[in-house]
Amino acid sequence: MKRFIMAFIAAYIFLFVWGWLVNGVLLKDVYAESARLWRPESEMRSLFHWIIIGQALVVFAFVMLYASGFAGGGVIAGIRLGLLLEIAAIGMRLGFYAVQPIPGKLIFYGSIGGIIEMVIVGAMVGAIYKPAPSRTS
Amino acid sequence: MNWKKFFFAFIAAFVFLFVFGFLWYATLMHDAHREVATLLRPEADLKSYFGWLALGQFVMAFFFTLLCARYIPGGRAGAGAMLGLLVGLVYAGPHLISFAVQPLTFKILFGWIAGAVIQFTIAGAIIGAIYKPATEHIMYVREPSR
Numbered sequence: 001m002k003r004f005i006m007a008f009i010a011a012y013i014f015l016f017v018w019g020w021l022v023n024g025v026l027l028k029d030v031y032a033e034s035a036r037l038w039r040p041e042s043e044m045r046s047l048f049h050w051i052i053i054g055q056a057l058v059v060f061a062f063v064m065l066y067a068s069g070f071a072g073g074g075v076i077a078g079i080r081l082g083l084l085l086e087i088a089a090i091g092m093r094l095g096f097y098a099v100q101p102i103p104g105k106l107i108f109y110g111s112i113g114g115i116i117e118m119v120i121v122g123a124m125v126g127a128i129y130k131p132a133p134s135r136t137s
Numbered sequence: 138m139n140w141k142k143f144f145f146a147f148i149a150a151f152v153f154l155f156v157f158g159f160l161w162y163a164t165l166m167h168d169a170h171r172e173v174a175t176l177l178r179p180e181a182d183l184k185s186y187f188g189w190l191a192l193g194q195f196v197m198a199f200f201f202t203l204l205c206a207r208y209i210p211g212g213r214a215g216a217g218a219m220l221g222l223l224v225g226l227v228y229a230g231p232h233l234i235s236f237a238v239q240p241l242t243f244k245i246l247f248g249w250i251a252g253a254v255i256q257f258t259i260a261g262a263i264i265g266a267i268y269k270p271a272t273e274h275i276m277y278v279r280e281p282s283r
Contacts, residue, residue: 037239047238048237050236051237054232054237057230088196088201089231090196091193091197091198094190095189095193098183098186099178099186101178
Protein backbone atom coordinates (compact mmCIF):
# COMPACT_ATOMS: atom_id res chain seq x y z
CA MET A 1 0.00 0.00 0.00
CA LYS A 2 2.85 2.36 0.89
CA ARG A 3 4.48 1.68 -2.51
CA PHE A 4 1.11 2.20 -4.23
CA ILE A 5 0.74 5.64 -2.65
CA MET A 6 4.34 6.58 -3.45
CA ALA A 7 3.94 5.50 -7.09
CA PHE A 8 0.66 7.43 -7.33
CA ILE A 9 2.13 10.65 -5.91
CA ALA A 10 5.29 10.54 -8.05
CA ALA A 11 3.35 9.81 -11.26
CA TYR A 12 0.74 12.46 -10.43
CA ILE A 13 3.35 15.18 -9.90
CA PHE A 14 4.99 14.29 -13.21
CA LEU A 15 1.65 14.20 -15.08
CA PHE A 16 0.66 17.59 -13.67
CA VAL A 17 3.95 19.30 -14.59
CA TRP A 18 4.11 17.60 -18.02
CA GLY A 19 0.49 18.51 -18.79
CA TRP A 20 1.18 22.15 -17.95
CA LEU A 21 4.42 22.20 -19.98
CA VAL A 22 2.89 20.60 -23.10
CA ASN A 23 -0.60 22.12 -23.11
CA GLY A 24 -0.02 25.37 -21.24
CA VAL A 25 3.35 26.37 -22.73
CA LEU A 26 4.53 24.41 -25.80
CA LEU A 27 1.15 24.10 -27.56
CA LYS A 28 -0.28 27.44 -26.41
CA ASP A 29 -0.14 28.98 -29.91
CA VAL A 30 -1.72 25.90 -31.52
CA TYR A 31 -4.61 26.08 -29.05
CA ALA A 32 -4.99 29.80 -29.84
CA GLU A 33 -5.63 28.94 -33.50
CA SER A 34 -8.85 27.16 -32.50
CA ALA A 35 -9.92 29.52 -29.69
CA ARG A 36 -13.65 29.03 -30.30
CA LEU A 37 -13.35 25.40 -29.16
CA TRP A 38 -12.02 26.34 -25.71
CA ARG A 39 -13.36 28.09 -22.64
CA PRO A 40 -12.05 31.60 -21.86
CA GLU A 41 -9.04 31.50 -19.48
CA SER A 42 -11.01 32.93 -16.55
CA GLU A 43 -13.57 30.13 -16.89
CA MET A 44 -10.84 27.48 -17.13
CA ARG A 45 -9.31 28.79 -13.91
CA SER A 46 -12.64 28.47 -12.09
CA LEU A 47 -12.93 24.85 -13.30
CA PHE A 48 -9.32 23.97 -12.55
CA HIS A 49 -10.31 21.40 -9.90
CA TRP A 50 -11.77 19.22 -12.69
CA ILE A 51 -8.30 19.05 -14.25
CA ILE A 52 -6.82 17.96 -10.92
CA ILE A 53 -9.52 15.28 -10.43
CA GLY A 54 -9.16 14.09 -14.05
CA GLN A 55 -5.38 13.71 -13.78
CA ALA A 56 -5.72 11.98 -10.40
CA LEU A 57 -8.20 9.51 -11.92
CA VAL A 58 -5.83 8.72 -14.82
CA VAL A 59 -2.91 8.06 -12.46
CA PHE A 60 -4.99 6.11 -9.91
CA ALA A 61 -6.46 3.79 -12.56
CA PHE A 62 -3.01 3.39 -14.16
CA VAL A 63 -1.36 2.35 -10.88
CA MET A 64 -4.31 0.00 -10.16
CA LEU A 65 -3.88 -1.59 -13.60
CA TYR A 66 -0.16 -2.01 -13.09
CA ALA A 67 -0.55 -3.39 -9.57
CA SER A 68 -3.22 -5.90 -10.57
CA GLY A 69 -1.68 -7.35 -13.72
CA PHE A 70 1.82 -6.10 -14.49
CA ALA A 71 3.54 -5.74 -11.11
CA GLY A 72 6.75 -7.69 -10.85
CA GLY A 73 7.73 -6.82 -14.41
CA GLY A 74 9.43 -3.63 -13.25
CA VAL A 75 10.18 -0.61 -15.43
CA ILE A 76 9.82 -2.47 -18.75
CA ALA A 77 6.33 -3.75 -17.83
CA GLY A 78 5.33 -0.23 -16.78
CA ILE A 79 6.57 1.26 -20.07
CA ARG A 80 4.78 -1.47 -22.05
CA LEU A 81 1.51 -0.77 -20.23
CA GLY A 82 1.88 2.98 -20.78
CA LEU A 83 2.59 2.50 -24.49
CA LEU A 84 -0.35 0.15 -25.10
CA LEU A 85 -2.76 2.45 -23.26
CA GLU A 86 -1.53 5.56 -25.06
CA ILE A 87 -1.58 4.06 -28.56
CA ALA A 88 -5.17 2.91 -27.93
CA ALA A 89 -5.87 6.48 -26.72
CA ILE A 90 -4.55 7.83 -30.03
CA GLY A 91 -7.38 5.85 -31.62
CA MET A 92 -9.76 7.72 -29.37
CA ARG A 93 -8.17 11.05 -30.37
CA LEU A 94 -8.71 10.20 -34.04
CA GLY A 95 -12.38 9.65 -33.18
CA PHE A 96 -12.54 13.13 -31.64
CA TYR A 97 -10.79 14.56 -34.71
CA ALA A 98 -13.50 13.04 -36.90
CA VAL A 99 -16.33 14.82 -35.05
CA GLN A 100 -14.72 18.02 -33.70
CA PRO A 101 -12.95 20.68 -35.82
CA ILE A 102 -9.75 20.26 -33.78
CA PRO A 103 -6.62 21.19 -35.81
CA GLY A 104 -4.77 18.08 -37.04
CA LYS A 105 -1.56 19.65 -35.66
CA LEU A 106 -3.00 19.51 -32.16
CA ILE A 107 -3.91 15.82 -32.53
CA PHE A 108 -0.41 15.06 -33.82
CA TYR A 109 1.56 16.96 -31.17
CA GLY A 110 -0.88 15.87 -28.45
CA SER A 111 -0.30 12.23 -29.41
CA ILE A 112 3.51 12.62 -29.38
CA GLY A 113 3.26 14.32 -25.98
CA GLY A 114 0.89 11.60 -24.78
CA ILE A 115 3.27 8.79 -25.75
CA ILE A 116 6.22 10.44 -23.96
CA GLU A 117 3.98 11.13 -20.95
CA MET A 118 2.67 7.58 -20.58
CA VAL A 119 6.08 5.98 -21.18
CA ILE A 120 7.55 8.08 -18.35
CA VAL A 121 4.52 7.47 -16.08
CA GLY A 122 4.85 3.72 -16.76
CA ALA A 123 8.59 3.75 -16.03
CA MET A 124 8.05 5.65 -12.76
CA VAL A 125 5.25 3.37 -11.58
CA GLY A 126 7.24 0.26 -12.60
CA ALA A 127 10.30 1.50 -10.73
CA ILE A 128 8.46 2.48 -7.53
CA TYR A 129 5.64 -0.06 -7.13
CA LYS A 130 6.70 -3.49 -5.95
CA PRO A 131 4.23 -6.26 -5.11
CA ALA A 132 4.17 -7.40 -1.48
CA PRO A 133 6.32 -10.53 -0.99
CA SER A 134 4.16 -13.66 -0.75
CA ARG A 135 4.05 -15.17 2.75
CA THR A 136 5.18 -18.73 3.26
CA SER A 137 4.09 -20.79 6.20
CA MET B 138 0.52 -15.45 -28.27
CA ASN B 139 -2.34 -17.39 -29.89
CA TRP B 140 -2.71 -15.24 -33.03
CA LYS B 141 -5.78 -17.04 -34.36
CA LYS B 142 -7.76 -16.41 -31.17
CA PHE B 143 -6.27 -12.93 -31.00
CA PHE B 144 -7.60 -12.17 -34.46
CA PHE B 145 -11.15 -13.34 -33.58
CA ALA B 146 -11.06 -11.39 -30.31
CA PHE B 147 -9.86 -8.26 -32.12
CA ILE B 148 -12.59 -8.49 -34.79
CA ALA B 149 -15.26 -9.00 -32.10
CA ALA B 150 -13.90 -6.04 -30.09
CA PHE B 151 -13.77 -3.82 -33.18
CA VAL B 152 -17.36 -4.64 -34.16
CA PHE B 153 -18.56 -4.10 -30.58
CA LEU B 154 -16.72 -0.77 -30.14
CA PHE B 155 -18.10 0.44 -33.46
CA VAL B 156 -21.72 -0.55 -32.79
CA PHE B 157 -21.65 0.68 -29.18
CA GLY B 158 -20.08 3.97 -30.27
CA PHE B 159 -22.80 4.49 -32.85
CA LEU B 160 -25.63 3.63 -30.43
CA TRP B 161 -24.28 5.52 -27.42
CA TYR B 162 -22.54 8.60 -28.79
CA ALA B 163 -24.27 9.14 -32.13
CA THR B 164 -27.83 8.05 -31.22
CA LEU B 165 -28.50 8.27 -27.46
CA MET B 166 -26.31 11.36 -27.00
CA HIS B 167 -27.22 13.01 -30.31
CA ASP B 168 -29.41 15.73 -28.78
CA ALA B 169 -26.94 16.42 -25.96
CA HIS B 170 -24.17 16.90 -28.53
CA ARG B 171 -26.32 19.26 -30.60
CA GLU B 172 -26.52 21.59 -27.54
CA VAL B 173 -22.87 22.44 -28.19
CA ALA B 174 -23.06 22.52 -31.98
CA THR B 175 -20.13 24.97 -32.30
CA LEU B 176 -17.79 22.29 -30.89
CA LEU B 177 -18.79 19.77 -33.54
CA ARG B 178 -18.21 19.51 -37.24
CA PRO B 179 -21.34 20.26 -39.29
CA GLU B 180 -23.31 17.05 -39.99
CA ALA B 181 -22.59 17.44 -43.72
CA ASP B 182 -18.82 17.32 -43.00
CA LEU B 183 -18.98 14.22 -40.82
CA LYS B 184 -19.17 11.81 -43.76
CA SER B 185 -15.86 13.02 -45.18
CA TYR B 186 -14.17 12.39 -41.80
CA PHE B 187 -15.69 8.94 -41.32
CA GLY B 188 -12.42 7.25 -42.35
CA TRP B 189 -10.65 8.84 -39.35
CA LEU B 190 -13.37 7.56 -37.03
CA ALA B 191 -13.07 4.02 -38.42
CA LEU B 192 -9.26 4.15 -38.22
CA GLY B 193 -9.48 5.37 -34.62
CA GLN B 194 -11.79 2.49 -33.62
CA PHE B 195 -9.50 0.03 -35.42
CA VAL B 196 -6.40 1.27 -33.55
CA MET B 197 -8.29 1.31 -30.23
CA ALA B 198 -9.63 -2.24 -30.69
CA PHE B 199 -6.26 -3.65 -31.80
CA PHE B 200 -4.20 -2.24 -28.93
CA PHE B 201 -6.88 -2.91 -26.32
CA THR B 202 -6.98 -6.55 -27.47
CA LEU B 203 -3.18 -6.67 -27.24
CA LEU B 204 -3.38 -5.28 -23.71
CA CYS B 205 -5.97 -7.90 -22.73
CA ALA B 206 -3.86 -10.72 -24.20
CA ARG B 207 -0.89 -9.61 -22.08
CA TYR B 208 -2.90 -8.85 -18.93
CA ILE B 209 -5.05 -11.98 -18.90
CA PRO B 210 -2.93 -14.62 -20.63
CA GLY B 211 -5.34 -17.32 -19.42
CA GLY B 212 -8.43 -15.57 -20.82
CA ARG B 213 -11.75 -15.39 -18.84
CA ALA B 214 -14.57 -12.86 -19.29
CA GLY B 215 -14.51 -11.64 -15.66
CA ALA B 216 -10.80 -10.78 -15.73
CA GLY B 217 -11.29 -9.05 -19.09
CA ALA B 218 -14.19 -7.02 -17.71
CA MET B 219 -12.06 -5.91 -14.72
CA LEU B 220 -9.26 -4.82 -17.04
CA GLY B 221 -11.79 -3.00 -19.23
CA LEU B 222 -13.24 -1.20 -16.21
CA LEU B 223 -9.80 0.12 -15.20
CA VAL B 224 -8.97 1.11 -18.80
CA GLY B 225 -12.35 2.88 -19.00
CA LEU B 226 -11.40 4.84 -15.87
CA VAL B 227 -8.00 5.78 -17.36
CA TYR B 228 -9.86 7.18 -20.39
CA ALA B 229 -12.54 8.88 -18.25
CA GLY B 230 -9.86 11.15 -16.73
CA PRO B 231 -9.25 13.11 -19.96
CA HIS B 232 -13.02 13.68 -20.28
CA LEU B 233 -12.95 15.50 -16.91
CA ILE B 234 -10.03 17.58 -18.20
CA SER B 235 -11.92 18.30 -21.44
CA PHE B 236 -14.85 19.56 -19.35
CA ALA B 237 -12.54 22.09 -17.67
CA VAL B 238 -11.18 23.44 -20.96
CA GLN B 239 -14.07 23.04 -23.42
CA PRO B 240 -17.58 24.45 -23.01
CA LEU B 241 -19.20 21.02 -22.56
CA THR B 242 -22.39 20.43 -20.56
CA PHE B 243 -22.62 18.15 -17.50
CA LYS B 244 -24.90 15.88 -19.52
CA ILE B 245 -22.14 15.34 -22.09
CA LEU B 246 -19.48 14.86 -19.40
CA PHE B 247 -21.45 12.14 -17.62
CA GLY B 248 -22.47 10.55 -20.92
CA TRP B 249 -18.85 10.33 -22.06
CA ILE B 250 -17.61 8.95 -18.73
CA ALA B 251 -20.38 6.35 -18.48
CA GLY B 252 -19.86 5.48 -22.16
CA ALA B 253 -16.10 4.89 -21.71
CA VAL B 254 -16.55 2.73 -18.61
CA ILE B 255 -19.41 0.61 -20.03
CA GLN B 256 -17.80 0.29 -23.47
CA PHE B 257 -14.42 -0.94 -22.23
CA THR B 258 -15.86 -3.19 -19.52
CA ILE B 259 -18.01 -5.04 -22.07
CA ALA B 260 -15.23 -5.06 -24.70
CA GLY B 261 -12.85 -6.51 -22.10
CA ALA B 262 -15.35 -9.23 -21.21
CA ILE B 263 -15.80 -10.13 -24.90
CA ILE B 264 -12.04 -10.32 -25.49
CA GLY B 265 -11.51 -12.30 -22.27
CA ALA B 266 -14.19 -14.79 -23.31
CA ILE B 267 -12.72 -15.30 -26.80
CA TYR B 268 -8.96 -15.06 -26.29
CA LYS B 269 -7.24 -18.17 -24.97
CA PRO B 270 -3.49 -18.82 -24.95
CA ALA B 271 -1.98 -21.31 -27.38
CA THR B 272 -1.88 -24.80 -25.87
CA GLU B 273 1.90 -25.15 -26.37
CA HIS B 274 2.35 -22.44 -23.71
CA ILE B 275 0.49 -24.45 -21.09
CA MET B 276 2.78 -26.61 -18.99
CA TYR B 277 1.39 -29.62 -17.16
CA VAL B 278 3.16 -30.58 -13.96
CA ARG B 279 2.68 -33.98 -12.36
CA GLU B 280 1.97 -33.65 -8.64
CA PRO B 281 4.31 -35.71 -6.50
CA SER B 282 2.60 -38.76 -4.98
CA ARG B 283 2.00 -38.51 -1.24
